[in-house]
Amino acid sequence: MDFEPQRYPRPPQVPKSLISLGVVIAVLLLLIFISNPFVVIPSGYVGVKLTLGKASPEELKPGLHLILPLLQRVEKMSVRTHSYDLTGGNSINALSKDGLTINVELTTLYKIMPDKAAEIYIEYGLLYEDRIIKPVIRSAVRDVIATLDSAQVYQERSLIQQRIADQVRKELEKRFILLDEILIRDIKLPRKVVEAIEQKRRALEEAQRMKFLVEKEKLEAERKKIEAKGIAEANKIIAGSLTKEYLMWKFLENIKAYAESGNNTIILIPYDTNMTPIIQLPEMKRK
Numbered sequence: 392m393d394f395e396p397q398r399y400p401r402p403p404q405v406p407k408s409l410i411s412l413g414v415v416i417a418v419l420l421l422l423i424f425i426s427n428p429f430v431v432i433p434s435g436y437v438g439v440k441l442t443l444g445k446a447s448p449e450e451l452k453p454g455l456h457l458i459l460p461l462l463q464r465v466e467k468m469s470v471r472t473h474s475y476d477l478t479g480g481n482s483i484n485a486l487s488k489d490g491l492t493i494n495v496e497l498t499t500l501y502k503i504m505p506d507k508a509a510e511i512y513i514e515y516g517l518l519y520e521d522r523i524i525k526p527v528i529r530s531a532v533r534d535v536i537a538t539l540d541s542a543q544v545y546q547e548r549s550l551i552q553q554r555i556a557d558q559v560r561k562e563l564e565k566r567f568i569l570l571d572e573i574l575i576r577d578i579k580l581p582r583k584v585v586e587a588i589e590q591k592r593r594a595l596e597e598a599q600r601m602k603f604l605v606e607k608e609k610l611e612a613e614r615k616k617i618e619a620k621g622i623a624e625a626n627k628i629i630a631g632s633l634t635k636e637y638l639m640w641k642f643l644e645n646i647k648a649y650a651e652s653g654n655n656t657i658i659l660i661p662y663d664t665n666m667t668p669i670i671q672l673p674e675m676k677r678k
Contacts, residue, residue, distance in 0.1 A: 430456045430465045437505050438465040439512045446513050470505040474498050475524055483529050485536035493536050493544055494579040500571035507567035523566050531558040541584050
């Protein structure tokens with residue numbers, strides 16, 4: 392049997408351009424799913440979405456989000472409380488009011504504002520600790536120490552901590568960072584300065600102790616004076632009440648009490664008319 396093309400027509404051919412487009416779409420879809428188009432933002436974080444390197448001003452909240460792989464990526468930024476230490480080689484040297492070098496070590500507790508994470512990223516990137524927090528703290532420490540002399544720095548640790556925290560808090564809030572607390576870990580002064588301050592402190596304490604003792608002695612003397620005055624007043628009153636008639640009455644009362652008692656060794660001393668006891672002492676015999 393001979394083949395007749397007119398009787399069995401060929402199926403229509405798909406244009407090569409459509410085939411190429413389908414292949415491209417399939418490859419893209421495959422790449423998208425291989426590249427994982429889903430991003431999970433965990434609790435305590437927000438996401439900053441970057442499209443071809445440009446940051447979106449809207450933060451991604453915790454949860455599941457869809458992005459375009461190869462075109463978009465997400466930077467996760469923690470909004471939890473962080474600690475930033477300025478110790479050791481990162482400690483701060485500052486000049487006191489009297490020109491001495493003071494070394495301060497401290498820890499900063501902070502967190503970023505969740506709804507301002509994108510702005511922080513756009514302005515400072517992920518290295519905002521070195522670009523914002525560190526310079527602000529160093530400046531605040533030097534400003535506060537410069538207003539105090541070395542003795543105040545040595546003794547007023549809590550005051551220094553509060554003043555630094557107040558200044559740092561104000562500056563960080565301008566940059567969308569919340570300060571929780573500033574904790575001073577150590578303040579180092581030259582050893583000779585510390586010894587001089589300690590010696591002065593001990594001398595002051597001794598002077599205060601002596602002042603207290605002097606005041607105590609003054610109060611004790613005043614008390615004794617008042618007590619003596621009271622006794623003198625009492626004696627004066629008693630002396631005024633000891634009349635001749637009263638003494639005679641008291642003498643007779645005592646004789647009556649002795650007579651009624653069972654004591655056989657009572658000695659009665661006679662009185663003269665002036666109620667003066669008459670006692671005749673025997674002369675000592677010469678040997």
